[in-house]
Amino acid sequence: MKNVGVILCTCGGTLGGVIKFDEVKKFAEEQNGVVSVVLVDKLCNEDAKKAAEELKGKVDALVVLACSPQIYGDVIREKLGSAGLSVPIEFVNIREHCAWPHKSDGDGATRKAKVLLAAALARISETKGPETRVITPKNAALVIGGGVAGIRAAVDLSNAGVEVFLVEKSPTLGGIVSNHVDLFPSFKPPQDLLKQLYQELKETTVHVITCAEVEKIEGQPGDFKVTIKVRPRGVDPEKCTLCGECAKVCPVEVPDDLNLGLSKRKAIYLPSKVPYPEGYAIDFSACTKCGKCVEACKQNAISLDGEEKEITVNVGAILIATGMREADPSKYAGYNYGKIKSMVTQFQLERMLDPEGPTGGKVIRPDTGEEVKRVLMALCTGSRTVEDNPYCSRICCTYALKHAIKLRERGIDVIISYMDIRSPFFAENLYQKAREMGVIFIRGDLATVDLDPETKKPVAYLENTITGQIMAIETDLVVLTPTLKPNAAGFLKGLKMPRKLNEFLQSLYAKVRPTDTRERGIFLCGTAYTPMFVSDAIVHASAAAERALKFLRNGIPKETYTPAVREELCSQCGACEEVCPFGAPKLVNGKPVIDVTKCNGCGICAALCPTGALQLRDYERGLLFKQIEAVLRTAKSLDNESPKVIAFCCEECAYATLDLLGITGKEYPSYVYPIMLPCAGRVSLLDILKALAEGADAVLVIACGEKSCHYLDGSVRARRMVAFAKEVLKELGYDPDKLGYVDVVSVETDKLLNSIRAIVDAVKKG
């Protein structure tokens, strides 16, 4: 039995007009386990010292009846602590949850304060507080993907003193921008940017591993073991002088993937205009190992008998910067891409516009080689479709506008078929400029393309939705703008790494954690997350590096509320593994093991564990039942007339919205008693049934906004749990309207108020 002290704060005397403090004080003194009750005026200020001195040494737990712990909890804890009173504290919010929202019901507010006090006493007698542990992550990071985002993140982390491994699939860094002629909307050459990044990279100790792919990721956050497959490069970049003699003698020609198949290259080739590391590479899938290049190389840089090898690195954090690509337009109906040869994608057009590219900067029809006079560009190829790609790729309008301007500069007529032009912020300038230069914009999506039987030129069919005219436009070249897709990343298999909008990787919380993922210690940067402009990708990469650094420095939270496992109860169903948003529980030899480095303490697993084998620390089923009993029994003993409503609310947005109801003075009945949980996902069927069985007239589950749940899936889980419980109630002959669910972001006071009113109406109806 703990010796509990109770502190009552009148908030500078202001709450006394509603709450009868003498009554509450008397009530507190009568409770079992309470050894001392102190009434103060300003606990957040000078009175903390007074209260601490009075209770010091006498108590080993505290219940504080004051304002919202979300607002002043830390201040009060710190003031009491510095005055020498460091004991576990349970807060009862008598200001935002009692006095303020029940201003015109002083008796009710006083009763509610007593009821919540009783529940807090029931709770504090059993809480254990968080487990503390210190896990120091390994001071090393792996960056997967060597495009601009990957390089930026690697450099930032290395400069901060982290050992960094930068893994790149191709033989050179640079990624998608390296074979572009100019960036957009800036029209600057990306080679300048790359050279600057390479210079920064050279000044660090980053281990650059090219021709390498991540095979699998094992281990825990802070201590990942990553297997990397490294292909032989064939050319030692240290010795290579880029003289090119090897490529001259190489007899093998293959389509040049850099030029997207528009030209050919040798099996030994320069992988980029600005390669890093600076050297040729051999494409061993094409090489016949004839040995001519070895003879031609005066530097002895070439070796044909390298073998694939596997290396393992041990890192604390992983950054995914695997980038994006154009989708293959041949699978989108109507365009006849592949059949009609006078049709290219924007990336291919970019290569044609390169003076050093496959066509020497001329825009030609790939089938006849003729220079083109008219180009029809179609935007949104495959984008914005409900089923396949339900998103806008964001940057392609600007990309197309850049090309339209460059084509107009060459005197080529340009017709752009579009649904909407989305050129964000100052990319609008490109739109203006393209219009000024006489680009013809036709609002209407390109529907089909065929070849004119006489002229053998492509004819594009579309409706001009502005004039209503059906158009058949003959053109020399059709340029498609395929939707953008993330690059494949096989290593993600087995990780809790949901992809959003079909394929791009989802961040933990788009607004405040745009680079974190569900997997603690694994971060996203650049276009693996979403299509973005180069400048944005660099900012995103720096942000990801900063988050990774914070993780490596501060590590895994030192205080955790991890569920305990009672193995003898476990039925090995694996539900915990399936429902955890973070991949913390794993069945090992049939028994769940919680990875403390991944657990966030939401309690979703505990709510859905069918046997009760998992119990969330300090939110165990038994403890929650005791709180429910304390609330309902105390409420009944104080006032047998009024109804009783239990409101399970998460301690994030739900609690904050309840606070806001008080702050904005929106009144609701005082017989709505909140019980706080880490996440609404912790509410189980049994908790709801227990409340009703103990005499609650209704139960309301209040969750965070479903898209902004702090534990990702908690609100959705809670909604489903409530829907399921309603079915059960119907079976049992209860009125399912007496169970409610509402999700609110912390400003939606009216939405919450309406839900409370609905549940109260259901109670009144009887």
Next chain:
Amino acid sequence: MLGRRLPKTEFDLEFRKKLEEHFHEARTINYCFQCGTCTGCCPSTKITGRYNPRLLIESALLGLTEDLLSSPDIWLCVACHTCIERCPQGVKVSEVLSIIRNFATRKNNVPEGVKAIASQFVETGFTIPAAAAILKRRQEMKLPELPKPNTEEIMKIFEATGFLKLVRG
């Protein structure tokens, strides 16, 4: 394909340039992104219920000159210039339309009503001559007589500029 092909759409891409040659600021139509502000604020649209300057600009941009120059709608603009005031892209809508009317007139695509006003002008020197009732009231109010325009002189101008030929065919 059933062997029948849709006729190919022809664009007169030179039309914007022709407009610009006649009126330098006609180049502003390039910036039109079809928001419809001009149509929304047009008093003529409110009365006719069909006049749509946005569509006329789109036709001009696409060089769909055949339809544009024979359209009776280009004559519905009252040149109040509200569209110019309101256009977010700075397009000189009503001024461009006056150039387009000039082009249409050269092709003799002039509605009869407009022609009648023109011949009135040629004959009297007024587009809207004063009615008998107005003249009577002027007398009652002891206002001076209206000046008589020198129709002979005006006629010389009409002949020299070719206006007479346009009006009388």
